[in-house]
Amino acid sequence: MNNQIPVKDVTPVKVHKPKKSNQDQNYTPRSRIYVRAVEGTFETIRRFFGLIFLGIFAVIPWIPYNGAQAVLLDIGEQRFTIFSMTLWPQDLTLLAWLLIVSAYALFFVTTFAGRVWCGFMCPQTTWTFIYIWFEEKIEGARNKRMKLDQRPMDFDKFWRKTLKHTSWVVVALLTALTFVGYFTPIDQLFIDFFTFNVSFWAGFFVIFFTVCTYGNAGWMREVMCTHMCPYARFQSAMFDKDTFTVAYNPNRGEQRGPRPRKVPHEELADKGLGDCIDCNLCVQVCPTGIDIRNGLQYECINCGACVDACNGVMEKMNYPKGLISFTSEHELKGGKTDIVRPKLIGYAIVLLVMTALLAFEIMTRSSLEVDIIRDRNSLYRVTNQGLVENVYTLKILNKSQEARTYTISVTGLDSYEFFGDQVVQVAGGEVFSLPVSVATDTVNLDGRVTDIYFRVQTQDLDGNLIEVDEPTRFLYK
Structure with missing residues (x-):
């Protein structure tokens, strides 16, 4: 029996810590950031x-x-x-679906291309x-x-x-x-x-x-992005090693340092220099004031300003562009970015499903809504003709923007008498209150409680029938 305890490698991970440059030694979180203009x-x-x-x-x-x-x-x-x-407030579910679709769209885009929403839109x-x-x-x-x-x-x-x-x-x-x-x-x-x-x-x-x-x-300005916006905090949950984000290539850029333009790119390795000339333009153009050369930081909004600034310098130095670029962690390590991956596919599928459900909700949304309020003063009354009568108030909501004519009837009773207007016109976007009463003989009732429906019908501009059956109860004894 082998009693040897397996050894685990616990070598400390090197953490990128911001390095104070000559320009920001006096920087504090409340210091002013002077953003330099950039073209690219x-x-x-x-x-x-x-x-x-x-x-x-x-x-x-x-x-x-x-x-x-x-x-x-x-x-x-x-x-x-x-x-x-x-x-209307009754359509609040549409807002919920819209927010869900927006959230998954944000998750999908962030997983694929980092915080491009923050940087561009x-x-x-x-x-x-x-x-x-x-x-x-x-x-x-x-x-x-x-x-x-x-x-x-x-x-x-x-x-x-x-x-x-x-x-x-x-x-x-x-x-x-x-x-x-x-x-x-x-x-x-x-x-x-x-x-x-x-x-x-x-x-x-x-x-x-x-x-x-x-x-x-x-x-x-940047305080909103670095200290107040919650998106900057939970973005890391969506990042993976294949997410495209703004990054500096240290293998190519180090050791950094100034040099004259006449030094050919091929001779840099012999002089112990990388492509970075340490001009600090990438810091000066950053709207959040970070140094992208210190690695991925939550303050980075992926605006690409440092990419444009660095590419401009590389062009002037006759060096290849892309020292700072939109790339992935796998590419920085010499590998290849896996664009089609389970996490991204999962977000895409959920986004498509939620978008389809939102579209279905909009297409099946009715332009008519009916609410029924029973009379609270009495459950029922008996008329002089010996009929049982219940009183209701119908709330007809016309969700369209044009006036419509509505026809009202009752289902669930073999015979009945209807007291009130059975044909009403409601202006677009209005709620119409209609007091009505329904009376019937006791032989038509199932017992103390009979389920009935108020049927409200109308037609849209294309002649299509719109019908709503709103349930309620007819009470006796």
Whole structure:
């Protein structure tokens, strides 16, 4: 019998710790990050997506449809209009399905390409870069902005700072007005706000979101990504060794160090140098202020700014591009990325199933809903003709946007007398209350409780029959 205890390798894992450079020795979490402008492929893609989604956000509230605002989420009336579809609180399941689909889409994309949502489409990133653009146009490039902040206040600094913050406030105000315009008619909102006739709550939320936008994009910036956004914290649960993410290739870049351009790339190994010239441009262009050369960090938002900056340097040095690139851990170790893998396939299947269920829910959604409220004063009464009578209130909800005519009948009784309107017209998006009563002879009843149905019928614009049978009870004794 072998009593030898197996030996396990417990060699400590080398952890990447941030190395203080000459530029950030005095950096604290509250220090200002001066982001340097960069040009390149990923910057162009980021601007493209930013402009597309910013344009969609700004234009949608202004689109008219059937004489009204196409998208209006009226919380006060509990009615959410999206073009030809009107949603009510009863349609909350659609929102649940939409959130589930969005979550799995985020999981799928993150597993495949890392935090590209954060770097290319997140509103915080988009508005932050808009604010940085104003900052750069008014105060100058990175070095000029740093020198300007170190100078004592003079007229040049005063007017530049004033113009910059005024531009920020204008962008924040337009953003807030547009956002609130999704919940109240936007054309009237603009008129009322600038003529000081806006309602209290509309004005409050415009000011509130103006302050939030100004503070988030102008002052907090990377703090939102590194300390407040929960997505930065749980992203690691979706990453694997085949996830494409922004990474530095240390095998190619080390040892880093400055060198003249005339040194051929082929002679670098003989001089003990890698491709990294230690220019720190990758740090200067990073909106979260990290050094990508220290390895994967949760602060990285995968915006690709460091990729563009490094590729520009490599091009000037006549070195191959890709020292910093979107790559996977397997590729960095010399292997091959396995794109089709069980985890990614699982997310894709669930995403397709949830999307199909959402589409099914929308297609099978009825534009008619009926609720029945029994009379609470008495369970029943006996008429002069000896019939048993029950009183109800029908709530007919017309979920469409056009007026419709509804026909009401009762099933479950062999014969009955109906007291009340059996044909009513309900305007689009309205709830119609109809008090009715049903009377019948006791021989038609099953006992103390008889199950009956109120059948409400109508036709849509195409002539298709829409029918709802709402169950209730007919009581006696």
